[in-house]
Amino acid sequence: MKAIVLYQQGGIDKLTYTDYATPEISETEILVQVEACAINRLDLRARQDRPEVDPFPHILGSDIAGVVADIGPRVSEISVGDRVVLSPNISCGQCNDCTDGNENLCSRQKLIGFHTNGGYAEYVAAPANNAIFIDQSLDFSSAAAIPIAYLTAWHMLITRAKIQPGEDVLILSVGSGVGSAGLQIAKLTGCRVFATASSDQKLQIARQMGADFTVNYKKVDFSQFVLDQTNGRGVNVVLEHVGQATWQQSITSLAKNGRLVTCGVTTGNEGQIDIRKMYQKQLSLLGSALGSSSELRTIIQLANNGMLNPIVDQTLPLSKAQLGHQILEDRSNFGKICLSPTLSAE
Ligand SMILES: NC(=O)c1ccc[n+]([C@@H]2O[C@H](COP(=O)([O-])OP(=O)(O)OC[C@H]3O[C@@H](n4cnc5c(N)ncnc54)[C@H](OP(=O)(O)O)[C@@H]3O)[C@@H](O)[C@H]2O)c1
Ligand SMILES: [Zn+2]
Structure with a gap:
């Protein structure tokens, strides 16, 4: 697949558009064909120097919307072809904070694209539990603009x-x-x-x-x-x-x-x-830090109903990730910059 890969941290030139192995999924994961991935300010710090970034080489991108391309054998509620947005937070699901519905307080939580490989790519693997369905009325860039912001x-x-x-x-x-x-x-x-x-x-x-x-x-x-x-x-x-x-x-x-x-x-x-x-x-x-998956479901529902209209400054082809980071560094965006692997660079 095509991806933006970080082989080492540093300047914008470290965002490398290249071929990379398509991720494999576990029994409880889904493979999402990425249609849009929004850039966050955290991505700039992750690209520069944040020590928590893992694994390496690394693929950034926490705000992902796309179409389910494959499901693990123990996934039951999701089917190939479903339109989804991914909740960015992978929590342990077992600690008191998780069982109380406060996954954003979980000490073992991981952020997709930061502690795992993310959505600056044609495909991303994620736990099936992180997928939230989106209506046909919600375009992929608007959906990708939602999770973190x-x-x-x-x-x-x-x-x-x-x-x-x-x-x-x-x-x-x-x-x-x-x-x-x-x-x-x-x-x-x-x-x-x-x-x-x-x-x-x-x-x-x-x-x-x-x-x-x-x-x-x-x-x-x-x-x-x-x-x-x-x-x-x-x-x-x-x-x-x-x-x-x-x-x-x-x-x-x-x-x-x-x-x-x-x-x-x-x-x-x-x-x-x-x-x-x-x-x-x-x-x-x-x-305040992120939020719970139940809050995110409420927000997606409001967006599905047209009561919240995510603000997308622009969507760029995935290959233009360097430009996307430059726009955030220049502070010239109003709302989110998204990357799309399915948008032609021509
Ligand atoms: N705790 C959490 O869960 C969480 C989640 C999301 C984001 N955040 C944090 O919230 C902040 C905003 O994130 P975002 O993704 O919304 O950012 P963003 O879209 O990149 O916007 C950041 C804005 O901050 C303003 N700013 C003011 N002084 C600045 C400076 N010296 N350098 C750069 N920008 C400056 C700029 O707007 P003006 O030029 O108009 O002032 C800039 O556009 C970041 O620090 C991010 O890490 C935290
Ligand atoms: Zn937990």
């Missing part, structure tokens, strides 16, 4: 921050995969959304998607903007994933009883907080 944003806003209709939610870097998903989920819930981005073009798209207030943080201090627009009150919830560079302003943007929920540290791990202000304002700081 939408599951993360859903778990952050719905499960952790418990957003309510009428609340004010600030979404940082709204053009990111997680941010654009967060914008849709907050609007679906009936929240008023404040959104930041580094370009006016991204903010224009955010307004078209329903953002109520937008601010270019390269030109204006976004926390001051939020306070100005809320008569000094601040927002109920901040969706954080940028990290060190925005942490202080994110906390300043919170109203009394506000909740900050974070899933990422794109700009660094360090953040400070004034503890007195935190308890006086009764703030909550919430961590």
Whole structure:
């Protein structure tokens, strides 16, 4: 099969389009013919230097949609030809967290494409349990845009921050995969959304998607903007994933009883907080990582019904994976970049 193979970590030039052995499946696995695989920011770090990446040579790609091409002998609920999206998290299924439905807390969890070979390829092997059916109405790129970005944003806003209709939610870097998903989920819930981005073009798209207030943080201090627009009150919830560079302003943007929920540290791990202000304002700081497969099924159902419309910036042929990584590095995407092995490079 054709695949993008990493023989060693490093720059974008390390993404090698080549022939590679088609994966074999175990008794409980399925073989998926990949139609689309979305790129995540984690892929850039995995390509560069993340030490957990395994096996080597490695095939990246955690967000996979395609058609079932083969099934192991002990697979019963899935048939060849089914259209599926893969839940990206392979959990042990046996620990207390797994049996409680909190697979994203499992200490033995693995991420497809990070701890296993993934979807930058014509075929990928995965546990049958990870497959979720998608309707004909949901195209493969839209389906591939869902798992990591939408599951993360859903778990952050719905499960952790418990957003309510009428609340004010600030979404940082709204053009990111997680941010654009967060914008849709907050609007679906009936929240008023404040959104930041580094370009006016991204903010224009955010307004078209329903953002109520937008601010270019390269030109204006976004926390001051939020306070100005809320008569000094601040927002109920901040969706954080940028990290060190925005942490202080994110906390300043919170109203009394506000909740900050974070899933990422794109700009660094360090953040400070004034503890007195935190308890006086009764703030909550919430961590969040991926989500459960039951949450993902809910999201896929909403997408199947057209109530969530995944934001795909563009789909590139698999052979253009280097360009896909470059677009994310340049921060010029609004939503997800997908790779498709079935899209011609001509
Ligand atoms: N914990 C989890 O389960 C989980 C799951 C998914 C993602 N994440 C994390 O969440 C973050 C966002 O992921 P994503 O896939 O949505 O990312 P993405 O689509 O690549 O978007 C990242 C955005 O961050 C903004 N940004 C601000 N400062 C930046 C800087 N110095 N360098 C690069 N980008 C900067 C950029 O938008 P502007 O230029 O408009 O600001 C950029 O487009 C990442 O840190 C990722 O690892 C965590
Ligand atoms: Zn477990």
